[in-house]
Amino acid sequence: MAxxxxxxxxxxxxxxxxxxxxxxxxxxxxxxxxIEIIVVGSGLAGASAAATLAEMGYKVKCFCFxxxxxxxxxxxxxGGINAAKNYQNDGDSTYRLFYDTIKGGDYRARExxxxxxxxxxxxxxxxxxxQGVPLARxxxxxxxxxxxxxxxxxxxxxxxxxxxxxxxxxxxSALERQIGMGKVEMFTRHEMLEVVVVDGKARGxxxxxxxxxxxxxxxxxxxxxxxxxxxxxxxxxxxxxxxNVTAAWKAHKKGAFFGNPCYTQIHPTCIPxxxxxxxxxxxxxxxxxxxxxxxxxxxxxxxxxxxxxxxxERDYYLERRYPAFGNLVPRxxxxxxxxxxxxxGYGVGASKLxxxxxxxxxxxxYGKIEANKHNIHNPDKETCxxxxxxxxxxxxxxxxxxxxxxxxxxPYELPMRIYPAxxxxxxxxxxxxxxxxxxxxxxxxxxxxFSDHGANRLGASALMQGLADGYFVIPYTIGAYLxxxxxxxxxxxDHPAFVEAEASAKGIIDKFFAIKGTKSVDHFHKKxxxxxxxxxxxxxxxxxxxxxxxxxxxxxKEFWSxxxxxxxxNELNPELExxxxxxxxxxxxxxxCMDALNRNESCGGHFREEYQTEEGEALRDDVNYAYxxxxxxxxxxxxxxxxxxxxxxxxxxxQRSYK
Amino acid sequence: xxxxxMNLTLKxxxxxxxxxxxxxxxxxxxxxxxxxxxxxxxxxxxxxxVDKGEEPVVFDHDCREGICGACSMFINGQPHGPLQGVTxxxxxxxxxxxxxxxxxxxxxxxxxxxxxxxxxxxxAFDRVIAAGGFxxxxxxxxQDANNLPIPKVKADSAFEAAACIGCGAxxxxxxxxxxxxxxxxxxxxxxxxxxxxxxxxxxxxxMVSQMxxxxxxxxxxxxxxEAECPKGISLENIARMNRDFYSAKFxxxxxx
Numbered sequence: 064m065a066x067x068x069x070x071x072x073x074x075x076x077x078x079x080x081x082x083x084x085x086x087x088x089x090x091x092x093x094x095x096x097x098i099e100i101i102v103v104g105s106g107l108a109g110a111s112a113a114a115t116l117a118e119m120g121y122k123v124k125c126f127c128f129x130x131x132x133x134x135x136x137x138x139x140x141x142g143g144i145n146a147a148k149n150y151q152n153d154g155d156s157t158y159r160l161f162y163d164t165i166k167g168g169d170y171r172a173r174e175x176x177x178x179x180x181x182x183x184x185x186x187x188x189x190x191x192x193x194q195g196v197p198l199a200r201x202x203x204x205x206x207x208x209x210x211x212x213x214x215x216x217x218x219x220x221x222x223x224x225x226x227x228x229x230x231x232x233x234x235x236s237a238l239e240r241q242i243g244m245g246k247v248e249m250f251t252r253h254e255m256l257e258v259v260v261v262d263g264k265a266r267g268x269x270x271x272x273x274x275x276x277x278x279x280x281x282x283x284x285x286x287x288x289x290x291x292x293x294x295x296x297x298x299x300x301x302x303x304x305x306x307n308v309t310a311a312w313k314a315h316k317k318g319a320f321f322g323n324p325c326y327t328q329i330h331p332t333c334i335p336x337x338x339x340x341x342x343x344x345x346x347x348x349x350x351x352x353x354x355x356x357x358x359x360x361x362x363x364x365x366x367x368x369x370x371x372x373x374x375x376e377r378d379y380y381l382e383r384r385y386p387a388f389g390n391l392v393p394r395x396x397x398x399x400x401x402x403x404x405x406x407x408g409y410g411v412g413a414s415k416l417x418x419x420x421x422x423x424x425x426x427x428x429y430g431k432i433e434a435n436k437h438n439i440h441n442p443d444k445e446t447c448x449x450x451x452x453x454x455x456x457x458x459x460x461x462x463x464x465x466x467x468x469x470x471x472x473x474p475y476e477l478p479m480r481i482y483p484a485x486x487x488x489x490x491x492x493x494x495x496x497x498x499x500x501x502x503x504x505x506x507x508x509x510x511x512x513f514s515d516h517g518a519n520r521l522g523a524s525a526l527m528q529g530l531a532d533g534y535f536v537i538p539y540t541i542g543a544y545l546x547x548x549x550x551x552x553x554x555x556x557d558h559p560a561f562v563e564a565e566a567s568a569k570g571i572i573d574k575f576f577a578i579k580g581t582k583s584v585d586h587f588h589k590k591x592x593x594x595x596x597x598x599x600x601x602x603x604x605x606x607x608x609x610x611x612x613x614x615x616x617x618x619x620k621e622f623w624s625x626x627x628x629x630x631x632x633n634e635l636n637p638e639l640e641x642x643x644x645x646x647x648x649x650x651x652x653x654x655x656c657m658d659a660l661n662r663n664e665s666c667g668g669h670f671r672e673e674y675q676t677e678e679g680e681a682l683r684d685d686v687n688y689a690y691x692x693x694x695x696x697x698x699x700x701x702x703x704x705x706x707x708x709x710x711x712x713x714x715x716x717x718q719r720s721y722k
Numbered sequence: 723x724x725x726x727x728m729n730l731t732l733k734x735x736x737x738x739x740x741x742x743x744x745x746x747x748x749x750x751x752x753x754x755x756x757x758x759x760x761x762x763x764x765x766x767x768x769x770x771x772v773d774k775g776e777e778p779v780v781f782d783h784d785c786r787e788g789i790c791g792a793c794s795m796f797i798n799g800q801p802h803g804p805l806q807g808v809t810x811x812x813x814x815x816x817x818x819x820x821x822x823x824x825x826x827x828x829x830x831x832x833x834x835x836x837x838x839x840x841x842x843x844x845x846a847f848d849r850v851i852a853a854g855g856f857x858x859x860x861x862x863x864x865q866d867a868n869n870l871p872i873p874k875v876k877a878d879s880a881f882e883a884a885a886c887i888g889c890g891a892x893x894x895x896x897x898x899x900x901x902x903x904x905x906x907x908x909x910x911x912x913x914x915x916x917x918x919x920x921x922x923x924x925x926x927x928x929m930v931s932q933m934x935x936x937x938x939x940x941x942x943x944x945x946x947x948e949a950e951c952p953k954g955i956s957l958e959n960i961a962r963m964n965r966d967f968y969s970a971k972f973x974x975x976x977x978x
Contacts (some may be wrong), residue, residue, distance in 0.1 A: 111861075114861070115860075115861040118860040118861060129784060129790075129792065130782060130792065130843070130844060130845070131844065131845065131847065131848050131888065132848070133791070133848070133888055134784055134785075134790040134791060134792050134888075136784070136785060136790070138785065138789055138790050138791075139785045139787055139789050139790065148867075148868075150868060186862075186864070188867045189864035189865065189866055189867045190859075190861060190862075190864045191867075192864065192867040192870065192917070193857065193859045193863065193864035193865070193867075193917055194856070194857050194859055194917070195856075195857045195880075195911065195912050195915050195917045195918055196884075197877055197878075197880040197881035197884050197911065197915070198867075198877075199877075199881075200872055200873075200874045200877040200878075201874065202874050203871065204871025204872050204873050204874065204877075205868050205871055206867055206868055222881060222884075223881065225789065225885065227789075228789055228885075228887070229881070229884060232884065235851070236851065236855055236856035236857070237856060237859075237861075239848060239851045239852040239855065239856060240852065240856040240858065242848075242852045243849075243852030243853060243854075249848075251845065251848075274837060303784040303785040303786070303790065304783060304784055304785075304786060305784050337757050338755055338757055338758075340726070340755055340757075340758045340762050340765070340766065341762065342759075342761070342762050342765055342786060343786045343787075345786075345787050346787075464807070465787060465788060465812065468788075468808055468812045468814065469759075469812070469814070471757075471814075471816060534861045535861070538861065583769055583772040583773065585765070585769060627772060627775070629771075629772055629775060629776065629777050629778070630777045634739065634838075635739070635780060635837060635838045635841070637778070637780055638772065638778060
């Protein structure tokens, strides 16, 4: 059986990556031309990896389920991307980014991986600017930065509230350039349904052409899964409707261990649920916490409008509880604090499941600065607010528009109402330092792997990790594997492993149509989402998780006996696509509950109610749980736990404090 | 919680595949909430169709927050519906009235063939980008980002052009099915940045040539594209593209 070896290079933390990179086996240019690499997914990780590997000379095939690689969900990232550039001269450094990330992740990430991430962070900004990504600038023509949660420096680069869009379009342009040159073959509207493993090595995939329904065999010397996260297991999340776990889950069933499945990020600032019809939740970027102050009324069930509540009757609970970081505490801390206030009866809005995010104070402050710039001294309040609103508009205009569109309320006038929602999954396929899963030749990049964020990801670090993996890590580390594959001839697609994998994919599709039940896929997905949110959401406990597992098992039975999929397999059929994804989510949901049940501690986004400090903070158990949970699939929805011990040699492990 | 009280009649384009003949089909919907998005209203329609054992209406959608550019419905004669500055997914039912009849069609353009129902093939856009919508810089070749100061006004203007989401509303609304707004937005983004200068004239020629090859129409300065663009991409970009396109005939790369 695959052994859990993280392959962390020897040596000093600061030297590991440089040394490994310099001593890594290489593949010469002539040989690269005959090596084929399959990339599944075209978001930041997938597009950057596919483009870079093609630039290096490999033959690349890239797959996405969307109609264009430009639509991958990285596009929706709003706030920014971190990099240790220290352009603001505020004391930032590679070490500080490394330290903040380990601490933010509540000491549940690998030191060596995170340090490498911090090292390459600066290169990412350089690369993106060279591609023409229009990041925000100051009047002097240099790049601007803003603050994000869990840090006390300004290291976040951004493009208004559309940073993910701009970075993805940069990577997409690089990818399209390679497609244009014939070095990447792009398969849009294709979904991966199986990994093909030949003699223990990943050698290809089975993909379904979503338009014709045809199942196709694609072979390669290595397979990269860059297929994103699994937040949609909760049905309602900030993920795109199509975001799914299928590629990662099929890999898991073929032998790739799943790391820390229970680590889910609940983002504190999302637009609250408004009704049962809701199909997804919308994020309001963390960057808003630069200028928005979070509060609830001091009085329980206060019926007054926000504007009628005087300053002294407002509870700025984050500033009160965490004076050092204030509104910029990490996401897990901010989310729990919001839940605590709402559960205690201080929530606002019709559902009482919301808190205020208020821009008034800072609008006025900006207005004063602007007035001074315009030579208006002692401006009246109205002038301040007018000028301040222009500043706010420039920083967050698109987010304010989006909020207004969805809620029908104008956030320039009224404070936003926000509530936590599922946003990101730190868990994912277990990978070693080289980003290889436990299946040789099968790699996982970006949100699809578990690697760098521990139990909680800091804001503006997802874009950093996706691009680090794709532009600057995999292009080197894959050479170590491929240099031993030079003698491997193109993989024959009539190999029994391909035949079997295709038959398995077809078998599942046939099974869906054979059920002929009465309930739609969405019916089951919504039910699963409710179970997951209630049992394995922002707060978990042993009893609830055990119930959750039973409920999910029951749901799985109902799904396979009462599902109705209309249409047929040989045509464009979105209901069939959804059925496949939800079938996998149901199995994953069970594993998430098992993992949460196993982890008898609280850390980062994983909050077990039984394990908290007197002040209600997450209480870790470093003696017994300082490990990565790596689950092995044992067939028939059973799993076995393996542990990768986390060693902290450069950081002193401590109770996280943002006070 | 929302109280759904709107009753609507939908006339939706149904087409089995790219060769079948399509037609508008009527559907009645009741108890629709004004807080629903337009696509959530379609979710209700589809849930009802599946319950009856019928095939749901196929449409492109993904992020549902107005940024991925997937959604593409032609609603009552306007791409993305009656509201300015939003995509279909960000259009909410409060923009309609109880009792309304709403006609929903796919994007109509020769270069965007219908795949099924409301879903069209927009890969022509990708091919236009592949023809030159990039800066040729391999990974690892970059200098320090702040070695290249860019005036804020230029950077902001490039960003505004770069805000295009590639949805194709400009093509759908244009009587000539021209893609000039889309193509010029990318050209304009890169032409305003110092990084984009070395390939500036080569880029405009190859992208325009690919645009023509895909079967998009010409621009006759009607301005419908700008009016309907959910991201407010300006017609100025087309002027900039035309200037560069003509300049390219007289300027060689070396002189840039």
